[in-house]
Amino acid sequence: MTQETQQDWHALQTTLMTVTPAVFRQQFLTRHHWEQAQFFLALDQPQRLRLYEVLTPQELGDLFDDIDDDDAQIPQFLSEMTPQVAADMLGAMYTDNAVDILEHLDKISVRRFLARMPHATAAEIRNLLHYEDETAGALMTTDFVAIESDQTVGAALELVRASANDAELIYYIYVLAQNRLVGTVSLRELLANDADVALAKLMNQRVISVPVTADQEDVAQKVRDYNFFALPVIDDQQQLLGIVTVDDIIDVIDDEAISDYSGLAGVDVEEVAEQPLRSALKRLPWLITLLFLGMSTASLINHYEALVSEASVLAVFISLITGTAGNAGTQSLAVAVRRLAFKDQTHTAMKLLLTELITGVMIGVVTGATITVVVGVWKHNFILGFVIGLAMCSAIIVANLAGSFIPSLMERLGFDPAVASGPFISTLSDLTSVLIYFSIAQHFIHFFVS
Amino acid sequence: MTQETQQDWHALQTTLMTVTPAVFRQQFLTRHHWEQAQFFLALDQPQRLRLYEVLTPQELGDLFDDIDDDDAQIPQFLSEMTPQVAADMLGAMYTDNAVDILEHLDKISVRRFLARMPHATAAEIRNLLHYEDETAGALMTTDFVAIESDQTVGAALELVRASANDAELIYYIYVLAQNRLVGTVSLRELLANDADVALAKLMNQRVISVPVTADQEDVAQKVRDYNFFALPVIDDQQQLLGIVTVDDIIDVIDDEAISDYSGLAGVDVEEVAEQPLRSALKRLPWLITLLFLGMSTASLINHYEALVSEASVLAVFISLITGTAGNAGTQSLAVAVRRLAFKDQTHTAMKLLLTELITGVMIGVVTGATITVVVGVWKHNFILGFVIGLAMCSAIIVANLAGSFIPSLMERLGFDPAVASGPFISTLSDLTSVLIYFSIAQHFIHFFVS
Numbered sequence: 098m099t100q101e102t103q104q105d106w107h108a109l110q111t112t113l114m115t116v117t118p119a120v121f122r123q124q125f126l127t128r129h130h131w132e133q134a135q136f137f138l139a140l141d142q143p144q145r146l147r148l149y150e151v152l153t154p155q156e157l158g159d160l161f162d163d164i165d166d167d168d169a170q171i172p173q174f175l176s177e178m179t180p181q182v183a184a185d186m187l188g189a190m191y192t193d194n195a196v197d198i199l200e201h202l203d204k205i206s207v208r209r210f211l212a213r214m215p216h217a218t219a220a221e222i223r224n225l226l227h228y229e230d231e232t233a234g235a236l237m238t239t240d241f242v243a244i245e246s247d248q249t250v251g252a253a254l255e256l257v258r259a260s261a262n263d264a265e266l267i268y269y270i271y272v273l274a275q276n277r278l279v280g281t282v283s284l285r286e287l288l289a290n291d292a293d294v295a296l297a298k299l300m301n302q303r304v305i306s307v308p309v310t311a312d313q314e315d316v317a318q319k320v321r322d323y324n325f326f327a328l329p330v331i332d333d334q335q336q337l338l339g340i341v342t343v344d345d346i347i348d349v350i351d352d353e354a355i356s357d358y359s360g361l362a363g364v365d366v367e368e369v370a371e372q373p374l375r376s377a378l379k380r381l382p383w384l385i386t387l388l389f390l391g392m393s394t395a396s397l398i399n400h401y402e403a404l405v406s407e408a409s410v411l412a413v414f415i416s417l418i419t420g421t422a423g424n425a426g427t428q429s430l431a432v433a434v435r436r437l438a439f440k441d442q443t444h445t446a447m448k449l450l451l452t453e454l455i456t457g458v459m460i461g462v463v464t465g466a467t468i469t470v471v472v473g474v475w476k477h478n479f480i481l482g483f484v485i486g487l488a489m490c491s492a493i494i495v496a497n498l499a500g501s502f503i504p505s506l507m508e509r510l511g512f513d514p515a516v517a518s519g520p521f522i523s524t525l526s527d528l529t530s531v532l533i534y535f536s537i538a539q540h541f542i543h544f545f546v547s
Numbered sequence: 548m549t550q551e552t553q554q555d556w557h558a559l560q561t562t563l564m565t566v567t568p569a570v571f572r573q574q575f576l577t578r579h580h581w582e583q584a585q586f587f588l589a590l591d592q593p594q595r596l597r598l599y600e601v602l603t604p605q606e607l608g609d610l611f612d613d614i615d616d617d618d619a620q621i622p623q624f625l626s627e628m629t630p631q632v633a634a635d636m637l638g639a640m641y642t643d644n645a646v647d648i649l650e651h652l653d654k655i656s657v658r659r660f661l662a663r664m665p666h667a668t669a670a671e672i673r674n675l676l677h678y679e680d681e682t683a684g685a686l687m688t689t690d691f692v693a694i695e696s697d698q699t700v701g702a703a704l705e706l707v708r709a710s711a712n713d714a715e716l717i718y719y720i721y722v723l724a725q726n727r728l729v730g731t732v733s734l735r736e737l738l739a740n741d742a743d744v745a746l747a748k749l750m751n752q753r754v755i756s757v758p759v760t761a762d763q764e765d766v767a768q769k770v771r772d773y774n775f776f777a778l779p780v781i782d783d784q785q786q787l788l789g790i791v792t793v794d795d796i797i798d799v800i801d802d803e804a805i806s807d808y809s810g811l812a813g814v815d816v817e818e819v820a821e822q823p824l825r826s827a828l829k830r831l832p833w834l835i836t837l838l839f840l841g842m843s844t845a846s847l848i849n850h851y852e853a854l855v856s857e858a859s860v861l862a863v864f865i866s867l868i869t870g871t872a873g874n875a876g877t878q879s880l881a882v883a884v885r886r887l888a889f890k891d892q893t894h895t896a897m898k899l900l901l902t903e904l905i906t907g908v909m910i911g912v913v914t915g916a917t918i919t920v921v922v923g924v925w926k927h928n929f930i931l932g933f934v935i936g937l938a939m940c941s942a943i944i945v946a947n948l949a950g951s952f953i954p955s956l957m958e959r960l961g962f963d964p965a966v967a968s969g970p971f972i973s974t975l976s977d978l979t980s981v982l983i984y985f986s987i988a989q990h991f992i993h994f995f996v997s
Contacts, residue, residue: 127751127752127753128753129753129755129773131772131773131774163774254738257738258738258739261735261736261738261739262739267734267735267738268718268734284717284718284734285711285717286711288704288707288708288711288717289708289711289712301577302577303577303578303579305579320797321797321801322581323579323581324581324613324794326776326793343776343793343797344774346797347770347771347793347796347797347800350797350800350801350804351771351800351804354800354801354804354807354808355885357804357808358804358807358808358811358881358885359881361808361811361812361881361969362811362877362878362880362881362882362969363874363877363878364877364878364879364881364882366881366882366885372902373902373903373905373906373909374909376882376902376906377906377909377910377913380875380878380906380910381910381913381914383874383878384871384874384875384878384910384914385913385914385917387870387871387874388867388871388914388917388918391866391867391870391871392867392921394866394867394870395863395864395866395867396863398862398863398864398865398866399860399863402859402860402862402863405855405859405862406856406859409852409855409856409859409862410849410852411862412848412852412855412859412861412862412865413845413846413848413849413852414845414848415848415862415865415866416841416844416845416848416865416866416869416977416981417838417841417842417844417845419866419869419870420837420841420844420869420873420973420974420977421834421837421838421841423870423873423970423973424813424833424834424837424970424973424974425830425834427812427813427814427969427970428812428813428814428830428833428834428970429814430812431808431809431811431812431814431816432812432814432816432826435805435808435816452822452823452826453823455823456823456826456827456830459823459824459827460827460830460831460834463827463831463835464831464834464835464838467835467838468838471842519811519812519877519969520873520874520877520878523870523873523874523973524870524874527866527870531866
């Protein structure tokens with residue numbers, strides 16, 4: 098927050114608490130809703146209680162439309178309002194946002210709020226609450242502009258004018274025939290044509306839509322591809338149920354990126370700015386799980402302890418081999434997860450695995466050859482160099498395959514492929530690398546130990 | 548691609564090559580521009596040559612507006628057209644997209660195309676070509692709707708109607724006074740008001756804009772916060788230079804997410820679906836660099852070889868300690884990079900480091916205590932267990948600090964914090980972990996070796 102904003106907010110807070118509502122309203126309501134929301138979030142409880150009195154439920158709703166629905170304080174805010182104000186405010190919000198808030202509340206509160214809303218609004222919200230999380234249905238709003246296909250441009254413009262205050266997006270007009278979605282017209286086209294032109298003639302009949310059950314990632318991909326501000330959502334009878342707007346799609350894209358990134362790191366990166374104890378508690382389960390996986394690597398080395406006793410030089414290269422294979426595995430994992438996210442349909446799973454196998458062999462051979470020479474020169478022992486090089490080459494090939502195979506397997510088994518995190522792959526690859534390393538070393542030990 | 552699409556495209560290709568242009572145009576031009584672009588990208592050269600003849604430069608421009616400007620084939624496509632058609636097409640595109648394409652061409656080609664365009668278009672493009680990559684200036688388009696502040700709603704609506712075909716976005720109207728941006732009016736507000744209302748009375752005077760030099764991430768953050776479809780871009784005299792539209796912001800968000808993800812994995816995940824050789828060549832430089840960093844860990848273990856000879860059990864826990872510390876470091880790295888990306892201003896760098904230090908201590912103590920017990924029980928030797936536990940605890944604390952400190956340092960030095968990739972942190976942490984491990988083991992060796 099800049100100092101300027103701080104001073105501005107401070108002045109506005111003083112106005113809120115000490116001056117007549119009219120003065121505050123005049124200064125406050127000219128701000129953008131997002132700024133209003135930010136101001137609201139910085140208030141203390143007495144200030145908030147005053148704000149609920151000074152603003153109308155509609156004005157509160159505009160502000161709440163711009164609060165992140167994941168905000169943990171929202172139930173607290175709602176409980177501070179009178180139940181009727183809270184219900185009126187939720188009813189005044191865009192339905193998709195109201196639904197997002199209600200989804201975080203207990204069932205009794207939801208029922209109580211719905212009971213205090215106008216019947217139609219409550220029914221609409223109740224309907225939307227049924228859709229599964231992360232689908233088009235859960236993202237969509239019902240505040241759209243739709244018109245019958247036998248109407249004209251003039252009638253559509255009239256409807257847009259009348260809906261200008263309520264609809265979330267008025268820039269696409271959806272054209273219906275017998276309740277089915279049959280076309281779209283943009284406001285741009287309405288404005289560029291005469292009032293008496295028939296919509297049926299003007300409309301785009303190749304409607305791009307998504308089924309209400311569509312995964313949110315697929316919805317996001319369509320918005321990306323077509324550069325639309327909104328996508329219509331239909332049921333299996335082609336009936337228009339709602340629209341998903343681009344601002345919600347941006348949230349989806351952000352969430353998916355964060356979840357991919359978190360998966361790769363084996364940590365919830367949303368923990369940003371939390372207390373150390375909470376951070377530690379979130380990170381520990383995964384670390385301890387991997388610790389026990391790591392224990393199997395330790396017992397494997399333990400199994401070969403006699404070999405290490407005989408040739409302690411073998412210990413020198415353990416971390417080099419496991420580390421390099423782990424790095425290669427992480428690279429291959431990231432590429433595989435990304436491919437799965439894009440549902441790249443020109444490549445079959447087998448073909449991807451083959452590509453990654455060949456890539457792994459190339460990388461393994463080059464890296465193995467490099468380390469053979471380095472170790473050979475360093476230790477004046479090219480047989481030892483060859484053992485290290487061969488082990489590294491094999492370990493890299495296996496880690497690469499694991500990195501690309503495991504995410505596919507996870508997906509096939511119905512898990513999120515991002516569960517196969519970078520730390521998991523590198524810990525697993527430690528195990529295979531050590532196994533490969535000592536098996537090879539055992540074969541050649543008599544050549545490099547005198 | 549679905550089979551249906553394939554059949555559809557095949558039929559359309561046949562129409563293109565064998566039937567009169569009118570028939571093809573009728574079937575083709577009703578498609579969405581993105582679908583037209585996808586169809587075009589699947590054509591072979593003779594088919595493309597035919598398409599350039601059948602479509603007008605404006606129609607080709609609509610289609611090219613929806614081709615990814617990074618597409619490596621674009622220069623090839625342009626060279627297939629006659630220079631005049633190519634220039635006309637570029638001139639017909641939205642200026643930001645034309646500029647993105649021209650930025651990938653050599654200077655001589657750019658000059659040749661600009662020379663064949665109308666003077667005004669060429670001047671506009673030439674202007675935009677000057678802005679630095681990844682800034683608001685490089686993202687913006689000059690195809691917006693602006694009007695003087697002494698005009699009325701009616702005049703503004705007239706202007707919108709007249710601009711409907713050329714402007715990239717007609718849903719915000721920018722209000723100017725003496726060339727300075729003084730307000731915005733949405734098309735929604737224009738439609739909801741009478742024609743004779745003065746714009747000066749209606750407009751929103753709290754204009755949210757970005758300077759032309761703003762970093763694209765900051766532009767994206769503003770679009771996220773305010774949920775705008777477009778943001779105006781101004782110079783330091785408040786003059787309106789262009790607008791950045793939300794579709795370009797989605798590309799920015801995607802690019803940033805891919806770059807963060809790639810950074811963490813130490814691989815360019817955009818390599819999806821490439822040839823194995825190209826993948827290998829892209830991944831090898833980083834792997835070989837880390838291999839040499841890993842060599843310093845190997846020489847460190849080598850330095851302690853006598854110790855390993857004496858107590859070969861030490862070798863058993865090398866990969867467990869380096870692996871666990873590496874995992875913890877990767878977690879802390881991911882959180883730090885994310886924090887830096889959000890430019891979280893409520894936390895100073897020092898405070899973040901302190902938070903991560905405390906988190907690291909907690910994680911280190913819990914993990915260290917766990918492994919002390921596990922090793923103590925397994926090896927019937929609690930002194931050995933304590934050595935492993937203490938080493939692991941210390942190694943985790945150091946790795947955690949490195950994971951959060953190094954990205955900040957990178958940023959301070961002017962690099963992208965994402966350069967400090969996961970593989971880099973875990974390879975570096977191998978070195979510190981081994982150093983810590985053997986230093987501690989050396990101190991205690993006489994207690995657990997008989």
